[in-house]
Amino acid sequence: MTATYEKIATTTLGSATTSVTLSSISGSYTDLVLIMQIASNSSNTLFARFNGDSATNYSTTRLSGTGSSAVSDRESNSSTMALSNYAYPLSTLGTTTHIFQVFNYSNTTTFKTAMCRGNSASDGVDATVSLYRSTSAITSLSISTNGFGGTSSLLTGSTFTLYGILKEA
Amino acid sequence: MSLILGILDSGGAAAGAAGTYESISTVTVGAGGSSTITFSSIPSTYTHLQLRGITRSTRVITQTAFRVRFNSDSGSNYSYHGLYGDGSSAQADAGASTTYIQLPRFSGESATAGIFGAGVIDILDYANTNKNKTLRALAGVDRNGGGDIWLNSGAWYNTNAITSITLTEASTGDFAQYSQWALYGIKGS
Numbered sequence: 001m002t003a004t005y006e007k008i009a010t011t012t013l014g015s016a017t018t019s020v021t022l023s024s025i026s027g028s029y030t031d032l033v034l035i036m037q038i039a040s041n042s043s044n045t046l047f048a049r050f051n052g053d054s055a056t057n058y059s060t061t062r063l064s065g066t067g068s069s070a071v072s073d074r075e076s077n078s079s080t081m082a083l084s085n086y087a088y089p090l091s092t093l094g095t096t097t098h099i100f101q102v103f104n105y106s107n108t109t110t111f112k113t114a115m116c117r118g119n120s121a122s123d124g125v126d127a128t129v130s131l132y133r134s135t136s137a138i139t140s141l142s143i144s145t146n147g148f149g150g151t152s153s154l155l156t157g158s159t160f161t162l163y164g165i166l167k168e169a
Numbered sequence: 170m171s172l173i174l175g176i177l178d179s180g181g182a183a184a185g186a187a188g189t190y191e192s193i194s195t196v197t198v199g200a201g202g203s204s205t206i207t208f209s210s211i212p213s214t215y216t217h218l219q220l221r222g223i224t225r226s227t228r229v230i231t232q233t234a235f236r237v238r239f240n241s242d243s244g245s246n247y248s249y250h251g252l253y254g255d256g257s258s259a260q261a262d263a264g265a266s267t268t269y270i271q272l273p274r275f276s277g278e279s280a281t282a283g284i285f286g287a288g289v290i291d292i293l294d295y296a297n298t299n300k301n302k303t304l305r306a307l308a309g310v311d312r313n314g315g316g317d318i319w320l321n322s323g324a325w326y327n328t329n330a331i332t333s334i335t336l337t338e339a340s341t342g343d344f345a346q347y348s349q350w351a352l353y354g355i356k357g358s
Contacts, residue, residue: 001191001192001193001354002191002192003189003190003191004190004191004192004353005189005190030221030351031221059311059312059313059314060311061254061255061256061309061311061315061316061317061318062254062256062318063252063253063254063259063318063319063320064254069259070252070254070259071254071258071259072253072254072255072256072257072258072259072260072318073254073256073257074256074257074311074314074316076313076314077313077314101287101289103221103222103223103285103287104223104285104287104349107347109283109347110223110283110284110285110347111283111284111285113223113284113285113286113287113310113311114287115287115289115307115308115309115318117307127254127307127309127318127320128318129286129287129308129309129310129311129316129317129318130311131284131310131311131312131313131316133281133283133313135283165190165221165353166192167192167195167221167349167351168192168193168194168195168351168352
């Protein structure tokens with residue numbers, strides 16, 4: 001039995017920024033788990049990209065609770081991976097939490113599947129499954145609330161903690 | 170402006186949960202596929218179990234469900250509920266007095282090559298002999314224009330400690346090559 005679930009990196013934003021990139025991710029683990037508590041100056045979906053890839057290689061299927069109904073939608077052939085819908089970050093810290101999991105991120109045989117659970121006490125909850133159509137190992141992961149092109153920012157105090165989970169050989 | 174964080178020490182000693190979360194064993198399906206994925210001789214030294222994995226079926230279909238049984242029990246001792254989104258609406262699924270717990274759909278042979286579903290399954294208090302056993306799951310597959318995301322619960326009406334877990338495809342298919350499930354143990358305080 002091997003102890004695992006190791007903290008790889010953690011950061012708290014000291015100033016507002018349009019995106020956060022976790023780079024030089026080692027291929028030493030099987031899965032990645034990124035836990036985020038984010039505040040943003042616009043009520044916008046949370047987005048991810050891998051390896052700086054801005055081509056239309058991402059897609060997402062979502063299940064959301066809006067406060068009055070349960071709904072589902074999807075995005076296909078997108079240039080970003082959408083991680084939330086109703087559980088979008090708000091301007092007040094501590095009102096949303098997102099847990100983003102990337103499976104078999106370093107294998108070079110399969111496309112990459114990721115899941116995110118988003119929680120906003122004031123606006124809704126989301127569960128998403130996403131596909132990154134690339135067989136390249138993921139070595140960097142970027143997060144943004146502006147779709148990597150708008151003007152909204154991740155605000156000071158937002159936290160990001162990345163864990164690695166290793167499987168038994 | 171964007172912030173770039175370089176990770177220089179990826180295997181660093183700082184371990185948030187290390188010591189309480191252990192890898193028990195991993196099954197990776199080889200060429201030709203496999204009809205079952207089984208974890209046996211599971212030690213009772215943990216509080217909870219977690220299965221993490223990616224799955225694809227050999228069945229000629231875009232996506233298909235899979236099932237779980239404990240301790241090889243094929244009696245009608247299981248039940249399950251699921252809430253899922255299929256990209257256009259929220260749906261629900263359930264089964265009572267079943268011979269298995271049904272779990273989310275994953276990609277099949279008709280899906281684009283390279284697409285695998287993924288899931289995390291938590292099996293709670295699995296070694297406790299005073300109560301029945303429950304699991305929960307978050308799992309699904311996105312196929313770039315198709316797919317489901319699921320939230321599941323399941324019960325096994327048996328107070329025996331769980332010592333083996335068997336996964337099977339829901340119909341006639343096998344788990345395809347490169348499907349991989351890893352079993353982890355979570356210690357209590």
